[in-house]
Amino acid sequence: MALLEIKQVTKQFGGLTALNQVSFAVEPGEIRGLIGPNGAGKSTMFKNIAGFYAPTRGDIIYQGESVAGRKPHSIAEKGIVRTFQETTLFQELSVFENVLVGCHIKSRTNLFSAILGFDRDKQQQAEEKVLEVLEFMGLVDRRHQLASELPLGSQRALAISIALASEPKLLLMDEPFAGMNPEETRQMMELTRKVQESGVTIVLVEHDMKAVMGLCGYLTVLNFGQLLAEGTPEEIRNNDKVIEAYLGGAK
Numbered sequence: 001m002a003l004l005e006i007k008q009v010t011k012q013f014g015g016l017t018a019l020n021q022v023s024f025a026v027e028p029g030e031i032r033g034l035i036g037p038n039g040a041g042k043s044t045m046f047k048n049i050a051g052f053y054a055p056t057r058g059d060i061i062y063q064g065e066s067v068a069g070r071k072p073h074s075i076a077e078k079g080i081v082r083t084f085q086e087t088t089l090f091q092e093l094s095v096f097e098n099v100l101v102g103c104h105i106k107s108r109t110n111l112f113s114a115i116l117g118f119d120r121d122k123q124q125q126a127e128e129k130v131l132e133v134l135e136f137m138g139l140v141d142r143r144h145q146l147a148s149e150l151p152l153g154s155q156r157a158l159a160i161s162i163a164l165a166s167e168p169k170l171l172l173m174d175e176p177f178a179g180m181n182p183e184e185t186r187q188m189m190e191l192t193r194k195v196q197e198s199g200v201t202i203v204l205v206e207h208d209m210k211a212v213m214g215l216c217g218y219l220t221v222l223n224f225g226q227l228l229a230e231g232t233p234e235e236i237r238n239n240d241k242v243i244e245a246y247l248g249g250a251k
């Protein structure tokens, strides 16, 4: 059974159709690439899956259950977590504190009562979880640094750490490689693979074709809100429609 099934999803903003009857399915354990030119509807698709928008029509089935139109916190509790295209780190908090915030999204304890020490057991569990995640993501030595002090690669790794703290089953990553140099890209590819190997299914929106083609077993291509093609990296690279709409111009 697919982990996630997108069924004929349409999303309209007033007169603009950002997604037009898009269907695809994501299998457990894969890294799925979701690609296409700017404005194709990739981020809109993520926002529909994560509950920030409700589809105008169509359905979103996660683990066999419809989640379309649910609130973001209810979807996050079920294990779907999105890392944002925009940087959403708390710049003035430390690396450790940023991930602690992620922990409390899942455990539903009151962050502030926890920080004030009202709930010692849960606080300690959360702190252990934070250290485990930071260790896993190679950030433990930077735990006392402010988010604002981190280089780009570590900022992105921190954004993923925050998501991992809430123990996702499905991680939606929106352009995690944007602006990275080749060395940062290489390290982020390694981290992404490591996250997959830990049992997290990933959908990756990304323009960096080296990263997408290197990480994803299967790609879904959107163009002007419509499904343009699906296939292996090899098939997509050689697909005339994709080359014309996207790859030809991009690279």
Ligand SMILES: Nc1ncnc2c1ncn2[C@@H]1O[C@H](COP(=O)(O)OP(=O)(O)O)[C@@H](O)[C@H]1O
Binding pocket: 013, 016, 017, 018, 036, 037, 038, 039, 040, 041, 042, 043, 044, 045
């Ligand atoms: N909240 C919104 N209100 C109106 N139009 C939107 C909104 N969000 C996205 N759009 C439009 O929907 C289309 C798809 O946008 P988006 O999903 O951000 O594309 P992508 O992420 O593939 O670049 C674009 O034309 C964009 O301007």
Ligand SMILES: [Mg+2]
Binding pocket: 042, 043, 044, 085
């Ligand atoms: Mg986008």
